[in-house]
Amino acid sequence: FIDKSSGKSFERNQYQVLKLALRPGDELYIHELDRLGRNKKAISDELRYFKDNNIIIRILDVPTTMIDYSTFNDGIAKSMLEMINNLLIEVLSTLAEQELNKIHKRQIEGIIAAKSKGIKFGRPITPFPD
Secondary structure, three states: OOOOOOOOOOOOHHHHHHHHHOOOOOEEEEOOHHHHOOOHHHHHHHHHHHHHOOOEEEEOOOHHHHOOHHHOOOOHHHHHHHHHHHHHHHHHHHHHHHHHHHHHHHHHHHHHHHHHOOOOOOOOOOOOOO
């Protein structure tokens, strides 16, 4: 599944199709956490959805998510790895959201700077014949 839409929202067609296609026990590989989304709360909600539906998430830039937990007993090692994963995902989702905010701020600054130089945005006005 390939999404060309912004990660700021989870209302992306291909993402919704992907969620419908996943079944309990499936593994979903994501290149980077910010490719999943850029909203900290929404990322957390989506990851909870996957966990509640027994769908395993592997995030390639979070190496600890690549560990197969099924080989661990329900002991302290498994709990510690889950805690480390949760901490890393929390930090990375915060950074992803901050990056989205920075991009938006820079975009606004660029538009203001361009307008101050007289640059016009949008389609050129086409006069209608009389």
